[in-house]
Amino acid sequence: MRPVPLVLPLAGLPHRVPGDTDAVVVGGGVAGISAAVVLAERGVRVTMVEAADTLGGRLGAWPHTLPDGTRQIVEHGFHAFFRQYYTWRAILRRADPALGFLRPVVGYPVISRRWPDEDLTGLPAAPPLSLLALFVRSPSLGLRDITGADRSLALELLGYHRERSTPALDAMPAGKFLDRFGITERARSMLFEAFARSFFCDPDALSAAELVAMFHFYFLGNPEGLGFDAPDTDYLSCIWTPLADHLTRHGGRIRAGAAADTVEPADDHRWRVRVAGGAQVTARHLVLALDPAGLRGLAERSPGLRRVGPALAERAAGLRVAPPFAVSRLWLDRDVAPGRATFSAVTGEPTLDSVTCYHRLEEPSRRWAATTGGSVLELHSYACVEPDAAQATARMRDELAALWPETRDAVVRHQLCRYEATAPSFPPGAAGARPTVQTDARGVRVAGDFVELPWCAGLMERSAMSGILAANEVLAEEGAAAEPVHGVPQRGLLAGWTPMTRRRR
Numbered sequence: 001m002r003p004v005p006l007v008l009p010l011a012g013l014p015h016r017v018p019g020d021t022d023a024v025v026v027g028g029g030v031a032g033i034s035a036a037v038v039l040a041e042r043g044v045r046v047t048m049v050e051a052a053d054t055l056g057g058r059l060g061a062w063p064h065t066l067p068d069g070t071r072q073i074v075e076h077g078f079h080a081f082f083r084q085y086y087t088w089r090a091i092l093r094r095a096d097p098a099l100g101f102l103r104p105v106v107g108y109p110v111i112s113r114r115w116p117d118e119d120l121t122g123l124p125a126a127p128p129l130s131l132l133a134l135f136v137r138s139p140s141l142g143l144r145d146i147t148g149a150d151r152s153l154a155l156e157l158l159g160y161h162r163e164r165s166t167p168a169l170d171a172m173p174a175g176k177f178l179d180r181f182g183i184t185e186r187a188r189s190m191l192f193e194a195f196a197r198s199f200f201c202d203p204d205a206l207s208a209a210e211l212v213a214m215f216h217f218y219f220l221g222n223p224e225g226l227g228f229d230a231p232d233t234d235y236l237s238c239i240w241t242p243l244a245d246h247l248t249r250h251g252g253r254i255r256a257g258a259a260a261d262t263v264e265p266a267d268d269h270r271w272r273v274r275v276a277g278g279a280q281v282t283a284r285h286l287v288l289a290l291d292p293a294g295l296r297g298l299a300e301r302s303p304g305l306r307r308v309g310p311a312l313a314e315r316a317a318g319l320r321v322a323p324p325f326a327v328s329r330l331w332l333d334r335d336v337a338p339g340r341a342t343f344s345a346v347t348g349e350p351t352l353d354s355v356t357c358y359h360r361l362e363e364p365s366r367r368w369a370a371t372t373g374g375s376v377l378e379l380h381s382y383a384c385v386e387p388d389a390a391q392a393t394a395r396m397r398d399e400l401a402a403l404w405p406e407t408r409d410a411v412v413r414h415q416l417c418r419y420e421a422t423a424p425s426f427p428p429g430a431a432g433a434r435p436t437v438q439t440d441a442r443g444v445r446v447a448g449d450f451v452e453l454p455w456c457a458g459l460m461e462r463s464a465m466s467g468i469l470a471a472n473e474v475l476a477e478e479g480a481a482a483e484p485v486h487g488v489p490q491r492g493l494l495a496g497w498t499p500m501t502r503r504r505r
Helices: 030-041 086-092 129-137 151-158 162-169 174-181 185-197 208-220 235-249 292-300 303-308 310-317 363-372 389-403 459-477 499-504
Strands: 004-007 022-026 045-050 061-065 071-075 102-104 109-111 228-231 253-256 260-266 270-275 280-283 285-288 325-332 343-346 354-357 375-381 412-420 444-446 485-487
Touching: 004 459, 022 030, 022 270, 022 280, 030 045, 030 086, 030 235, 030 285, 030 459, 045 280, 061 235, 071 235, 071 363, 086 235, 086 459, 086 485, 109 185, 151 162, 151 174, 151 208, 162 208, 174 185, 174 208, 185 208, 228 235, 235 253, 260 292, 260 303, 270 285, 285 459, 292 303, 292 310, 303 310, 325 389, 363 375, 375 389, 389 412, 444 459, 459 485
Parallel strands: 022 045, 022 285, 045 253, 109 343, 285 444
Antiparallel strands: 004 485, 061 071, 102 228, 260 270, 270 280, 325 375, 325 412, 343 354, 354 375
16 A cells, blocks of 8 residues: 555646736645645745744644753644655655654554553554554453444445545544444443543534544555654754745745735736734735634635635634643653653543653653653643633643653643644544635635645645645646645545445445
8 A cells, every 4th residue: 555646736837927927825824835835936926924933733843942041942742753644745845855863653552541542553554454453452342342333334444435424424423333333331431432522622512524534544444553743852953944944945935923814806817915013915816724713714714815816705704613622741750651652642530631752752851851850741631621721730740640650749840831723623523614715716725724624634744735735726827837746545445345335336
């Protein structure tokens, strides 16, 4: 099983656009930088407008000084760079062609108070061997654990096919899908619910179609296996500064700290972006690479956009945001037990969903821990039920102490806590209603991890794919060749043999 070419450039088309082509990209996260980099490389005069002082969105990073005077770069939270992120990795190669800053993360345990750890690493990469190995190795998914499983739903997992699976399963909540699946409580908690919550949603608020699609993308249809990598230093140093430099070397301009206030049609089929403070920039092409609430708010403030793009405005107005997520980074006075994994998913806790040992992950945290004898932990709550960062942090610390008792008496020398609601929601029944890359507003494209794509992809890869597709729309309009896109196989092992398919025959 190999990566599948999803977009290939047509022979005979020029690589670069005419010299007078210009574009504005609103939003400097993964989707925005993916679009901007490709456009600038092809000769488009790109201006990127970003509200924050630094690029990155939910992958962003910024300097922070600890009370002891140590300067650290902190992020919005740990991200796993899975090896099937072909599109995003292609963009990252602009920062480092060898991807030398990425290091394998050894071990991917799911931990619980109730059951022994479930380690998902070391399985064969390609299905069906990966699935068979999971049955052999997993303490949660033996034959006795699946005797009550609904075979038709099991075949839905194995038989993913976007054109069939989405309409068949979208209206069903993922929680109901798991209820009907009929596997044991242990298998459900250790293998499925921890996975579902990593998409910032409670299973009851997530479409079963999305759950099945992501299970296909990350496991059953993935030729790379469940192994993933992570940067060995902070994201600002290894990703955002090099990508910003690459963009500017190709003629792009970056206006950080400039929130887009409105976008309106201008003369000669151009678009005018007004930023806070009154400045403005115009261009023929406009890529809106915002988070869901950002796009919704911008459309609400832009009557001209609503007038010429009513379908886009309607879809933007209907976007829903996932519950808040909380990220708490703790600088402790002592290390955790030597056997603790660098990254652990957590299941069965009301608040805590994962814990990352940053001092075993990246060099700046490693240096601080070596100097002080302490450790740097990051706690995540993906769909947080607590009302604010302080209460979320306190609750996550209590739950961690029950899982890792050595942290109970640790002294927190410093903590940095964030609490925000910027992730997309994929509720039941929402498929087909979200914005697509193409819009009914001439010259306007949309990119982001909430965008309806023609292919199955998840998280950062979905963002990067949407950015490349937005860039390709601009290139096509200007007569230039497309940027190639590769992905995982888009159909499951048994896509032609699901019960629903057989009923139609």
